[in-house]
Amino acid sequence: MGHSAAVWDYRAATEITKDWNGVDKIVLRSPRGASARVSLHGGQVTSWRNEQGEELLFTSSKAIFKPPKAVRGGIPICFPQFGNCGSLEQHGFARNKIWTIDENPPPLSPNDSHAKSFIDLLLKPSEEDLKCWPHSFEFRLRVSLAADGSLALISRIRNVNGKPFSFSFAYHTYLSVSDISEVRIEGLETLDYLDNLCQKERFTEQGDAITFESEVGKFCCYMIFIE
Numbered sequence: 001m002g003h004s005a006a007v008w009d010y011r012a013a014t015e016i017t018k019d020w021n022g023v024d025k026i027v028l029r030s031p032r033g034a035s036a037r038v039s040l041h042g043g044q045v046t047s048w049r050n051e052q053g054e055e056l057l058f059t060s061s062k063a064i065f066k067p068p069k070a071v072r073g074g075i076p077i078c079f080p081q082f083g084n085c086g087s088l089e090q091h092g093f094a095r096n097k098i099w100t101i102d103e104n105p106p107p108l109s110p111n112d113s114h115a116k117s118f119i120d121l122l123l124k125p126s127e128e129d130l131k132c133w134p135h136s137f138e139f140r141l142r143v144s145l146a147a148d149g150s151l152a153l154i155s156r157i158r159n160v161n162g163k164p165f166s167f168s169f170a171y172h173t174y175l176s177v178s179d180i181s182e183v184r185i186e187g188l189e190t191l192d193y194l195d196n197l198c199q200k201e202r203f204t205e206q207g208d209a210i211t212f213e214s215e216v217g218k219f220c221c222y223m224i225f226i227e
C-alpha cells in the first residue's frame with residue numbers, strides 16, 4: 001500500500017559513526033534504500049547512493065582522506081572563497097575544517113511536505129581562521145535526503161556581529177558519469193563564464209547545451225544580492 005514513508009522513523013534513519021581517522025560521519029537513509037554519507041571533515045557529502053545502491057558521486061582514487069587535506073570527491077564546500085579569486089587558499093578553508101553537528105536544529109519548513117531525514121552541520125571561525133579572514137560568521141549546512149532518494153543541500157551563512165563582509169561560495173560537486181560523451185548541461189545559455197583554460201577570460205555561453213569533447217573549465221558567474 002506504500003505506507004512506508006508515513007511510518008518511517010527519520011531520526012532512527014540517521015546514523016552517526018566514525019571514519020577511520022576518528023572523524024564523525026553521518027549516514028542518512030530513505031525508506032526505499034537510498035542513502036547519503038556526510039563527513040564532519042569539510043561538511044562534505046562523500047557518498048550519495050540511489051535505491052539500487054549505485055553511487056552517484058565521484059571520488060578520485062588519489063583522494064587523501066586525512067584532515068586538514070581537502071577530499072577530492074563528493075561535494076566539497078567552497079567558502080569563503082571560490083577558486084583562487086582572493087587571498088585565501090584555493091576554495092577557502094571550510095572544506096578543510098572539522099564541522100560540528102547541531103543537536104537541536106530548527107525544524108524543516110512546514111512547506112516541506114515530503115518527509116526527509118536530515119542533519120544540520122555548523123562551522124564557526126576559529127581564532128586561526130579569524131586571523132586570515134576576520135569576519136564573524138556562522139555557516140549552517142542542512143543536508144537532507146527525501147523519501148524518493150533526492151538529495152538537497154541548503155547553506156545559510158549568518159553574519160554574527162552585523163559588520164558587513166563579502167564572500168564567494170560553491171558546491172564543488174563531483175558527479176559520477178559512466179560515459180562523458182553522453183553528458184549535456186543545459187540552462188546556462190546567455191550566462192557569462194570565466195574560462196579557466198584561457199587565463200580566466202570572460203565569455204558568454206552561446207546557444208546549445210555544454211558537451212564534453214575535451215577538458216572544460218568554466219566558472220559561471222552568478223551574483224546574488226542579499227538585502
Ligand SMILES: O=P(O)(O)OC[C@H]1O[C@@H](O)[C@H](O)[C@@H](O)[C@@H]1O
Pocket residue numbers: 070072083090091196217
Ligand atoms: O585541486 P583542488 O584544490 O581540490 O580543486 C579542485 C579543482 O577546482 C577547480 O575549480 C579548478 O578549476 C581545478 O583546477 C581544481 O583542480
